[in-house]
Amino acid sequence: MFNLDKFIADFVTNRPVSMFAKDIEVNKKSLTAEIKGRKVCVIGGAGSIGSSFVKAILRFEPTSVVVVDLNENALAELVRDVRSTEGLYCPDEFRCYTLNFADPIFERIYREEKGFDIVANFSAHKHVRSEKDKYSVQALIENNDIKAKKLMDLLTVYPPKHFFCVSTDKAANPVNIMGASKRIMEDLVMAYNQYFKVTTARFANVAFSNGSLPDGWLHRLQKKQPLAAPFDVKRYFVSPEESGQICMLACILGNAGEVFFPKLDENQMLKFSTICDEFVKAEGFMKVECSNDSEARLYATNMSYESDTYPVVYFKSDTTGEKAYEEFYISGEEINMTRFFALGVVETTTRRSMLEIDTFFTELENIFKSSDFTKTEIIEAIKRFIPNFKHEEKGKNLDQRM
Template identity: 65%
Template sequence: MLDINTFIKEYITKRPVSMFVSDIRANREQLTHEIEGQKVLVIGGAGTIGSSYIRALLPFKPSKLVVVDISENGLTELTRDLRSTDGMYIPEDYRTYPISYADPVFEKIFRKERGFDIVANFSAHKHVRSEKDQYSVEALIENNVIKARKLLDLLAEFPPRHFFCVSTDKAANPVNIMGGSKRIMEDLIMAYSDKFKVSTARFANVAFSNGSLLAGFIERLMKHQPLAAPSDVKRYFVSPEESGQICMLACVLGKNREIFFPKLGEEQMMTFSVICDHFLHTLGYEIYSCKSEEEAKEFAVKTDKNSKRYPVFYFKSDTTGEKDFEEFYVPGEKLNWERFASLGVIEDVKIRPIEELDTLFDDLNQAFSKSDFTKEEIVNILKDFIPNFEHEEKGKNLDQKM
């Protein structure tokens, strides 16, 4: 059996311990002061990053933890995992709710609590595949932007001491609608920074996160299906543990209007095909390279499940929204490389006038109110708001590939 955490350390991050351990140790006193005895709300807490954030936060002993997520099964597994972990601190007041943070019942819960000291929002459409057509685009923007504003208005009534909303490296010079929506989210939360402290983080792909291509390798293997991966797309990677620690540090130690990112160099970027090679070799397989999806599927069907030859199909990326490489910041942003050993900080993020955001929301809502709006129309609205939004429509999406 493959130990995924060990595999990530040896072949992907190539770090035996988290890169954020030194910053956590150096700031333990402040983290304890800010978290211990505090009321915490985590939205989207059943996902990979949200649940990792919870595990990073709990050792500092908050007095209350409320977790909201639309995945009832995910919340169940989160609870079982926390309560099955030796030495894990869980506050006596620990509750989970399988609801959307845009539901009226969420507002009832929030008002009953009269707010929280620490609020972290991980609810998001995070996949590039979420821009297949105009309907998937509307759902993506609704979740990442429009619902987020409703949350911010609610928070303004009961201001938290710390508010964090997760972003992505794809928000820097975005080329897909998901990245564009996260760039808007950054502008949106910064517009509320005069009401309460806000911070966010752009970070790398989380290795073997829920729904990711790497997590799919495990599923394909269990079903004896071929593995497929792009050979030309380079990405930064962090472990699930590291993803939660980034967010905790940015949330609690971040100052108002700051964006955090991990200090990773270009030499640490990897292609998915290289990771796939390591994955199969570690399991003792010999790679059988195929020239097409069809050949790979046929080989899997015809080959005995005990065979040590495993079919893979590596391809050049040709779908809408894929970026050849990732970046965490853009020219003109004020960078601080000195405050933390493992994190860079974008300081004094510029605030866009709320009038510009109001216009954007009006344009989006007007477009979504029409039954015949198009994806191209939404792209043009985003281009008007995001000067460096370079969206290229290729006519093919990830749902059309293995």
């Protein structure tokens, strides 16, 4: 039987145990003191990273956990997962709500609860493919930035002791609008450190996270469809468990304004095609490398269920927003690599005043009010706010790939 967690450990992260296990053990007393008996709110908590954060923080016995997510089915699975895991603490008050954090009902929950000790926001458009046209770009920025600002304003009513908002490695020297939106988000939330402690984390791809390319291979296999991957894109990877742990460590142990990232060496980067090769073998097949999508689809259609071969197609990346390499920090940021065993910390970085934030957000909202605004207008506005935003329009997006 295929074991996904073992496959990730053996062939993706090459780590039998979490890279953050030692940091968690060393800081167990501090983590317990800050989490045990506390009220926790997790926004976007049914996604891959959010649900891993929930499970990481439950081990330290909070008194109540409220989880908010738009994905009703994923929330149901989170509850089943938590209640089916041996040894995982689940408080009597474990509540899940299917709603948008920008909805009035969330504001009502927050005010009537009189806030939470710990608030973590994982609600975001996370895919490079989120950038297609002006409509998808507006939706991306509305969710990652404009609604996030509304949330931050609400939190000032009953300030949490710890607030965390997930970022991405793509926020460092961004080349796509998703990454740029996360950099904007970083500047936005950090401006609120004057009201409560804010931390964030930039980290690598989460192996087989919901909607990711590797996760798609699991679905393609179930449907007897070919597997596809770029042969020229190298990325850092962490396991789903590690993704929740890095967020918990940043949220609880970070100082105001800090950005956390995993200590990963360049030689730990992997090509998607290399992982796909191992995935095909782990599933008991020999790969048949096809020259194009049509050939791969035809092979899969004619393949019997008893076949010991499986079609793959590898391609050169040519879509808008793909970054040649990943990075966790940029020139001018003050980095500390010694505080933790497996975590680096951006302790000082350039931040914006609330006036700069408000001015930029007003500009964005005015652009969106126009009936004939363009994607180019949005890109140019972002470039004025983030001068190192190097966007290259290639005229093709990931939705045009198999």
